[in-house]
């Protein structure tokens with residue numbers, strides 16, 4: 241804390257005023273970092289000396305601490321106005337007031353100065369202006385006073401110079417007086433010079449003060465405007481807030497009414513629910529009672545069922561025993577099945593053997609379109625394989641020849657009829673017997689027709705080969721659970737006593753490597 245003691249009075253000299261202002265600047269600087277206390281002294285002119293201690297009511301009024309509230313200052317200023325002490329206050333104290341107001345404004349940062357303080361500051365500034373002009377007037381008066389004194393001294397000098405023309409003694413005395421007067425004049429001139437300097441300095445300081453006052457006025461104006469704007473904004477904001485709050489209150493009231501309504505509805509709802517649940521409880525209790533009765537019945541039924549199950553168990557055990565016995569018979573029968581099957585096969589193939597190991601069938605081709613039926617050489621076809629052929633080039637007994645076959649198929653025989661006699665041999669193949677079916681005859685006699693058929697697309701036209709293979713796969717498929725067959729196919733041609741492999745892609749290997757004497761033309765192989 242820095243304490244500054246200023247002792248002031250109405251006749252405070254210019255030197256004292258300037259020193260105070262310099263101190264004021266220093267304090268303005270210190271006040272930014274330290275708490276500053278001003279103590280103004282209101283001593284009367286008669287008792288004013290620089291060594292006197294401060295201590296009057298007015299100093300107490302203006303004594304304030306850094307950090308006081310603006311309202312507090314305003315109250316103090318009002319007090320000052322009431323006491324009519326503004327006019328009796330010293331200039332230093334008035335400057336201090338202005339300074340304090342500015343410091344308060346800086347501390348507040350928002351630049352707001354209450355209206356009351358602003359009006360007081362305005363009065364203080366006016367008072368300062370008045371006093372400065374009064375000081376300038378006093379200065380002018382003093383200068384005029386000094387001027388008249390100087391004129392008087394000039395007159396005295398001239399009178400003394402006139403007297404110097406008198407006696408030497410008188411002259412010496414006069415000279416001494418003159419010397420004395422000259423010294424005094426020099427002193428007065430020096431004093432005058434100092435005063436003029438002071439006057440100039442005071443004028444300059446007055447100009448500075450006027451500048452400061454105008455800047456202070458500007459700041460005050462600005463602060464006032466800012467304050468008014470802020471106040472306006474605050475009022476607007478307050479109005480808006482009030483409107484919003486009123487709106488909000490209305491909304492809340494509506495919500496409250498809704499909530500009350502909902503609460504009422506919920507209460508009604510819970511009441512009805514309670515009644516429903518009560519009824520349900522009653523129903524469930526009844527249901528539980530009936531269920532309990534049913535449970536008792538079920539227990540009895542369960543006991544009865546237990547007895548039944550025990551009985552059934554016993555019956556089941558007997559039946560399982562009988563079933564086991566039957567099954568045993570079946571197992572024995574199944575074990576004999578393969579033996580029986582084998583016997584069956586053997587018998588079947590023996591029948592085939594009895595029919596003949598080598599069977600020869602004859603098929604008579606019908607006349608081709610354009611051939612005359614009158615030229616036929618077939619005289620008779622018997623049911624037991626007889627065939628009588630006419631030889632018109634011979635006479636007598638040799639003109640007829642009788643041939644005997646296992647069977648002779650006439651020109652009207654179908655493909656199916658021809659295959660029917662061959663079919664049993666296919667089953668013998670799958671029983672492990674070798675079977676060979678081949679066609680023999682001159683060119684154009686119908687070998688291909690009989691073995692392959694005129695068309696593959698129609699099943700009726702299928703020849704012996706297709707039908708035999710079809711049977712082979714059907715029987716092997718039906719026996720697949722007990723026997724696995726492997727089927728291979730060869731296709732050979734015997735032409736000019738040469739055997740050719742018709743399925744070979746290699747033309748060089750087409751000739752079959754077997755000698756004809758070893759050839760067993762088997763079409764199907766087990």
Ligand SMILES: Nc1ncnc2c1ncn2[C@@H]1O[C@H](COP(=O)(O)OP(=O)(O)OP(=O)(O)O)[C@@H](O)[C@H]1O
Pocket residue numbers: 604605606608651681682683684685686687688689690694
């Ligand atoms: N049973 C039949 N019914 C009707 N037409 C037949 C019958 N047999 C053979 N043909 C006809 O006779 C002609 C000769 O028959 P196919 O080609 O089968 O004789 P091929 O003995 O095979 O002769 P190649 O030895 O020259 O091959 C064919 O046009 C065939 O359609």
